[in-house]
Amino acid sequence: MTSAVIIAVVITVFVLCAIAIFLGALHSRRSHTVQRSVDLKAFRILMDRGDENFLRAKLSRNAFFRLKRQRTKVTWGYVSRMSFNAKIVLQGAGRQRLNSNPRVVEQAASTIALAGQIRTQCLVAYAKMTTEYIFPSLQFTPARLESQYESLRDSVARLASLQSQDSTPVAVAI
Amino acid sequence: MAHNALISVFWVLSLVLNAGLVAVLIGTRSVKKFPFFGSYAAFTLLASALCYLARGQGPRYFYVYWVCEGISVLLGFGVVYEVFGRLLTPYPALRRLALTIFQWSIIVLVLMGGIVLFAQSAAERNQFAAAVMIIEEATRIIEVGLLMFLFLFSTAFGLHWRQCVFGMALGLGIFATIELIGITMQNYWGASVQGSFAVIRAIAFNISLMVWAGYLLVPEKVVTTAEALQHGQLEQWNQVLTEFIYQ
Numbered sequence: 001m002t003s004a005v006i007i008a009v010v011i012t013v014f015v016l017c018a019i020a021i022f023l024g025a026l027h028s029r030r031s032h033t034v035q036r037s038v039d040l041k042a043f044r045i046l047m048d049r050g051d052e053n054f055l056r057a058k059l060s061r062n063a064f065f066r067l068k069r070q071r072t073k074v075t076w077g078y079v080s081r082m083s084f085n086a087k088i089v090l091q092g093a094g095r096q097r098l099n100s101n102p103r104v105v106e107q108a109a110s111t112i113a114l115a116g117q118i119r120t121q122c123l124v125a126y127a128k129m130t131t132e133y134i135f136p137s138l139q140f141t142p143a144r145l146e147s148q149y150e151s152l153r154d155s156v157a158r159l160a161s162l163q164s165q166d167s168t169p170v171a172v173a174i
Numbered sequence: 175m176a177h178n179a180l181i182s183v184f185w186v187l188s189l190v191l192n193a194g195l196v197a198v199l200i201g202t203r204s205v206k207k208f209p210f211f212g213s214y215a216a217f218t219l220l221a222s223a224l225c226y227l228a229r230g231q232g233p234r235y236f237y238v239y240w241v242c243e244g245i246s247v248l249l250g251f252g253v254v255y256e257v258f259g260r261l262l263t264p265y266p267a268l269r270r271l272a273l274t275i276f277q278w279s280i281i282v283l284v285l286m287g288g289i290v291l292f293a294q295s296a297a298e299r300n301q302f303a304a305a306v307m308i309i310e311e312a313t314r315i316i317e318v319g320l321l322m323f324l325f326l327f328s329t330a331f332g333l334h335w336r337q338c339v340f341g342m343a344l345g346l347g348i349f350a351t352i353e354l355i356g357i358t359m360q361n362y363w364g365a366s367v368q369g370s371f372a373v374i375r376a377i378a379f380n381i382s383l384m385v386w387a388g389y390l391l392v393p394e395k396v397v398t399t400a401e402a403l404q405h406g407q408l409e410q411w412n413q414v415l416t417e418f419i420y421q
Contacts, residue, residue: 011290012358014319021325022344029335094333119332
């Protein structure tokens with residue numbers, strides 16, 4: 001293959017990726033923004049490596065792999081929910097940047113920072129979960145999502161209390 | 175002949191739409207808010223008019239077209255920078271991270287553009303035209319890549335796009351992507367696809383103009399948040415455990 005053909009192929013793939021990303025962005029703008037609650041207690045159990053080690057010791061290899069994959073699927077759902085809620089919080093707190101009350105602005109900034117960290121952690125968690133789903137024998141250090149998510153809840157609650165007179169308080173049911 | 179007639183129709187249409195876009199920008203006082211985009215819209219109008227006047231004049235048209243194209247690509251980068259700034263204004267905490275990734279993306283894209291610049295051989299016979307087309311191909315790769323980065327970053331972090339800023343990025347993305355496809359096709363197949371590409375480019379530019387004007391004119395949606403508790407995943411986990419226990 002000549003270099004011209006290779007470049008044409010690479011650019012075609014690049015352009016297809018660009019089109020997919022643009023369409024994805026257009027689609028995500030249309031999707032509804034409804035936050036969903038997360039049961040942190042259940043999530044904690046799912047992320048418990050001791051629990052996983054116990055199952056690994058007690059079950060046959062195949063049964064453990066099947067269960068691990070199912071656990072990963074459910075964990076994926078929880079992480080998606082956290083990620084989605086962090087996104088809603090990020091957007092809501094972003095809108096408070098122009099609030100007349102400087103305390104609200106300050107609280108919104110720290111909420112944004114936390115929500116941003118959670119989004120990053122969720123991306124890391126997705127990568128780890130994908131690998132663990134493909135290779136169930138692997139066991140990565142679980143992402144520190146749970147404690148950060150609790151901090152986000154507190155931060156959102158503080159922000160909501162500061163803007164209690166506001167007609168559209170930032171998400172409080174996460 | 176059919177190509178020429180179609181191109182003329184789309185050209186005139188783009189002049190009308192572009193003038194409309196400039197009027198919308200002035201009317202909504204968006205020029206002050208988006209100086210790069212305002213300059214880009216005004217310049218593309220001027221460039222289209224100049225090219226229209228110079229059409230059919232051989233070398234004069236060639237130089238007018240490529241000089242205008244060069245300036246509009248530079249202004250396009252300005253628009254990308256403006257979109258980047260506007261997108262991250264409400265999120266100062268994410269700005270540093272975004273800036274770091276943005277800089278790395280620029281390095282990677284410049285490298286990619288550089289590879290294209292050295293490895294690509296245009297089918298165009300005129301050496302100067304071939305060089306210009308390869309440079310344009312490389313710069314369009316950088317432009318499309320930066321827009322891809324903006325959309326990916328905003329999706330990854332769930333950033334909220336303001337209506338008009340989203341429209342700017344989307345319109346520029348559509349046009350730059352089509353331009354990149356066209357220029358690659360031309361570099362590969364030569365002048366045989368020039369006519370078809372000119373029509374597709376004109377259509378893409380008109381679509382971008384409509385996207386820009388549309389997003390500037392449509393009022394911003396008020397986002398409402400509502401609570402919706404869902405227990406689907408817990409139930410799923412319950413079901414898995416039940417199946418396991420009763421195995």
